[in-house]
Amino acid sequence: MSVITKATRAWLTRSFKPFHFTNTYENKLDYKDTRNLGLYVHIPFCRTLCEFCPYCKVQYNKNLVDTYIEALLKEIDMVGSTVGIEKKEVTSLYFGGGTPALIANEIKYIIQQINKYFTVTEGIGLELHPCDVTEEKLTVLKEAGVTKISIGIQSFQIEYLKLLGRGELNYTNMFKALSKVNFETVSMDFIFGLPGQTIEILKRDIETAFNNGANHFAIYPFIDFTFTDRKFIKMTNKEKKGLLYEIVDYCYEQGYVRDSIWTFSKHGSSKYSSMTRENFLGFGCSATTLLEDQFKINTFDLYEYQKRINSGNLPTALKLNFSRRQRMIYYLFWTSYTMRVNSTDFKTFFGESLEQNYGFELWLARILGFVKKENNQYVMTTKGSYYYYYYENFYTLSYIDKMWHLMKNEPFPKELIIK
Ligand SMILES: C[S@@+](CC[C@H](N)C(=O)[O-])C[C@H]1O[C@@H](n2cnc3c(N)ncnc32)[C@H](O)[C@@H]1O
Numbered sequence: 001m002s003v004i005t006k007a008t009r010a011w012l013t014r015s016f017k018p019f020h021f022t023n024t025y026e027n028k029l030d031y032k033d034t035r036n037l038g039l040y041v042h043i044p045f046c047r048t049l050c051e052f053c054p055y056c057k058v059q060y061n062k063n064l065v066d067t068y069i070e071a072l073l074k075e076i077d078m079v080g081s082t083v084g085i086e087k088k089e090v091t092s093l094y095f096g097g098g099t100p101a102l103i104a105n106e107i108k109y110i111i112q113q114i115n116k117y118f119t120v121t122e123g124i125g126l127e128l129h130p131c132d133v134t135e136e137k138l139t140v141l142k143e144a145g146v147t148k149i150s151i152g153i154q155s156f157q158i159e160y161l162k163l164l165g166r167g168e169l170n171y172t173n174m175f176k177a178l179s180k181v182n183f184e185t186v187s188m189d190f191i192f193g194l195p196g197q198t199i200e201i202l203k204r205d206i207e208t209a210f211n212n213g214a215n216h217f218a219i220y221p222f223i224d225f226t227f228t229d230r231k232f233i234k235m236t237n238k239e240k241k242g243l244l245y246e247i248v249d250y251c252y253e254q255g256y257v258r259d260s261i262w263t264f265s266k267h268g269s270s271k272y273s274s275m276t277r278e279n280f281l282g283f284g285c286s287a288t289t290l291l292e293d294q295f296k297i298n299t300f301d302l303y304e305y306q307k308r309i310n311s312g313n314l315p316t317a318l319k320l321n322f323s324r325r326q327r328m329i330y331y332l333f334w335t336s337y338t339m340r341v342n343s344t345d346f347k348t349f350f351g352e353s354l355e356q357n358y359g360f361e362l363w364l365a366r367i368l369g370f371v372k373k374e375n376n377q378y379v380m381t382t383k384g385s386y387y388y389y390y391y392e393n394f395y396t397l398s399y400i401d402k403m404w405h406l407m408k409n410e411p412f413p414k415e416l417i418i419k
Pocket residue numbers: 046052053054055096097098099127128129130151152153154189190191220221222223224225
């Protein structure tokens with residue numbers, strides 16, 4: 001598997017240089033002139049921990065929440081206060097987890113802290129577990145400034161909830177709450193590729209979502225991380241591919257708009273995407289930051305996170321200084337999530353032409369039917385999106401899995417080399 005990612009990396013970066021992450025970093029992040037910057041805040045608390053889930057999360061505990069938020073506000077202060085007198089304009093702010101809605105009452109303090117240094121122009125998103133979707137909680141979140149919500153449904157079918165280790169849930173109250181409190185985007189997350197799942201079952205899930213308050217959904221292929229647990233037999237890649245084509249065909253027939261590889265919106269206007277920014281600043285344990293010249297990831301350990309911050313230092317665990325080609329690959333990989341890469345945006349970002357750097361690859365992708373050219377954009381086809389998924393799966397298992405596995409075991413590793 002790693003042969004594929006290794007060969008692709010060497011080909012696309014025109015170098016055998018691996019991604020070398022080290023524990024050396026500066027306390028000051030240079031993002032003042034960075035364009036198209038998004039913000040991400042990680043809230044690692046959950047009621048119960050799902051075995052299939054790879055994210056950095058811990059069981060909810062009120063004392064731990066209080067000390068975590070105290071440290072989080074300090075981290076925002078440390079990073080934000082370097083921006084100068086004028087506030088920095090950022091596109092979006094997303095709260096992910098874990099289950100950020102568990103601390104709904106505290107979200108407003110975090111937003112106030114962000115607002116001291118940043119102006120968010122495209123709204124605030126936040127993740128919820130279905131159990132958090134009550135009229136009371138939604139009202140608190142709306143009053144705090146949240147404009148988009150994403151609910152982790154996974155499946156409306158009891159057999160799949162059981163398979164994923166979640167018990168039966170009563171959705172009547174959730175649907176009622178959604179009809180009472182409105183948000184610009186109400187997105188619901190589903191997982192596909194579970195045993196025996198058919199397009200008929202997924203269609204029912206999608207329609208249940210759209211008939212009960214959602215205007216957007218994400219449908220992720222099940223990813224089997226090495227450090228998570230799975231108590232069922234995985235669907236084969238061939239079956240997953242067939243299902244993905246059926247999902248896409250169905251959504252197009254219904255007139256739903258595909259706004260990224262895994263997301264569709266009912267009318268095309270609503271959006272929920274925390275990962276499609278050119279650059280982003282991440283706050284909280286496990287949060288990542290991607291800037292023009294570097295990538296960094298915070299420690300996964302909650303106690304070490306607080307300790308570092310209380311000692312006046314950023315909680316960075318690993319940092320990568322990009323070579324120019326490596327940054328180009330990161331840029332192309334993340335912007336491809338939106339199913340389109342814009343030549344003008346690439347030129348603005350790098351000061352170099354996309355075609356001059358990757359002309360051969362783009363020509364090949366067009367010949368193979370992976371992309372179509374529309375004016376100055378390369379738009380991914382359904383076939384292209386399947387191969388992107390295939391490659392992303394390799395990438396997730398050989399890069400993200402390796403990094404997260406290490407980070408879950410060591411608060412501050414010395415280095416990580418991904419070949
Ligand atoms: C942080 S969780 C969502 C919020 C909330 N904690 C919940 O579970 O309802 C983000 C999403 O990642 C997806 N996810 C988690 N583990 C996954 C896996 N192993 N493969 C694919 N998707 C996964 C789920 O759809 C989940 O809703």
